[in-house]
Amino acid sequence: MSIGLLISAASWAQSKPAITFEDSAVAASGLTPGKSVVWFGVELRVDAEYSTSRTERYHVGTVASDGTARFTLNQPVAVLGFAAGYGIGTVANNTIPGLSDSIQAGLGKILDSIFLSGATKTTLNVTNGLIAAAARELGKITAAGGPEKDPSGKHHPKEIKAMLDRAARLAKRLPGKLGAQTLEKIYALAEQAGVPLQ
């Protein structure tokens, strides 16, 4: 199970927040009393036959007077991985299901290293790997003096296309501006290589 804690700038007290796992709950401390806290968790359970169930949980709460907040679950917490950080980042995906627009707009910011963006980071890293590989191949065409002079002129564009097609498919899964910017890079490379993408 991975839990992300989304803290509005206003609820972040002077001290560094801490998160602890209890039997059937997750607790945060070091927050400013009375402020809002948004919890979200992604739970991945693997049974004995290796089938998995994935559950997403969202909860909006208020920081108690002692600076703590608690996210209670209806079953024991199975911690497979924990992804939480305290750096305030930008909202990777503006549509968190279950949260009203006003809450989302009010919070405005999100922690960077939360579990939900873990999948995004994986996709982004692979996409960047593909872009780098395609750029290297494109560099070979350029180094040869252009497609007409490239001895492997008929092969390189096909290879680049294979890389960029996959990169574009992955980039379409990236959220918002990140996805748009990545796609822009991919299409720019495709244009340079003279390959139409799917």
Place this chain on the structure above:
Amino acid sequence: MKTLATLEAKEEIEDVVFHLKGLVEATQEIAAQIELLDETIDNDLDRAAGAMGALEAEIYTHLAYHMKELRKPFRRLFRAMCSELDKQEKTAKMSSVKVANKKHNKG
């Protein structure tokens, strides 16, 4: 990768040479990314994740692309070489039989 002068001069096997070189380049990149992963996994998770992304791209797209594209031209070349070898062996056998016959007739 170094220039493969003899192979690269043969236009008829251009596909095979291109994809073989591609495989080597992909594996060189994989080796570089594994080294980067080794250097960063305990102290820079961000760069380590970048190395993993590059590894996935190299293995499952770059390497896989060359493996897939190489299969047919590689098999074609290999068969052609084996059939040529077969021909050469048959010719050599025929010549040795002829030489033996000549020797036999002279004797």
